[in-house]
Amino acid sequence: MSDLNLSQLVPNKPFRLEKSGKAICVVRVGQEVFAVDDTCSHSDASLAEGDVEDFQIECWLHGAAFDLRSGEATSMPATQSIKTYTVNVDADSVTIEI
Numbered sequence: 001m002s003d004l005n006l007s008q009l010v011p012n013k014p015f016r017l018e019k020s021g022k023a024i025c026v027v028r029v030g031q032e033v034f035a036v037d038d039t040c041s042h043s044d045a046s047l048a049e050g051d052v053e054d055f056q057i058e059c060w061l062h063g064a065a066f067d068l069r070s071g072e073a074t075s076m077p078a079t080q081s082i083k084t085y086t087v088n089v090d091a092d093s094v095t096i097e098i
Contacts, residue, residue: 002093009033009094014057016048020098024085027052027068033087034068035096041066041073041080 009015009028016038017024023038025047036057038047045061052058056074058065064078071084086097 002095004094006089006092006094012052014048014050014052016046019096022098024096027057029055033089033094035085035087036068036071037082040064040078041082042078
């Protein structure tokens with residue numbers, strides 16, 4: 001069973017999803033879909049409320065940025081990476097592996 005439909009994801013607009021007790025931030029960039037922990041590693045802020053540019057998501061609270069492909073922190077004040085999750089897209093069906 002899929003977690004959501006691809007058509008629910010607006011390109012470059014983060015979407016917050018609850019799965020297995022975890023808050024996940026899902027982002028569509030072009031035809032690719034990425035899933036990362038929804039909580040910024042610098043502060044307890046939801047990344048789904050942030051902005052996406054290219055393959056970077058920026059936390060709305062302090063401006064820390066993360067690479068959606070690797071979870072790597074790419075700008076201060078964050079220094080710790082965030083967890084990434086495998087995403088499977090089959091037609092309009094999107095499934096995130098926890």
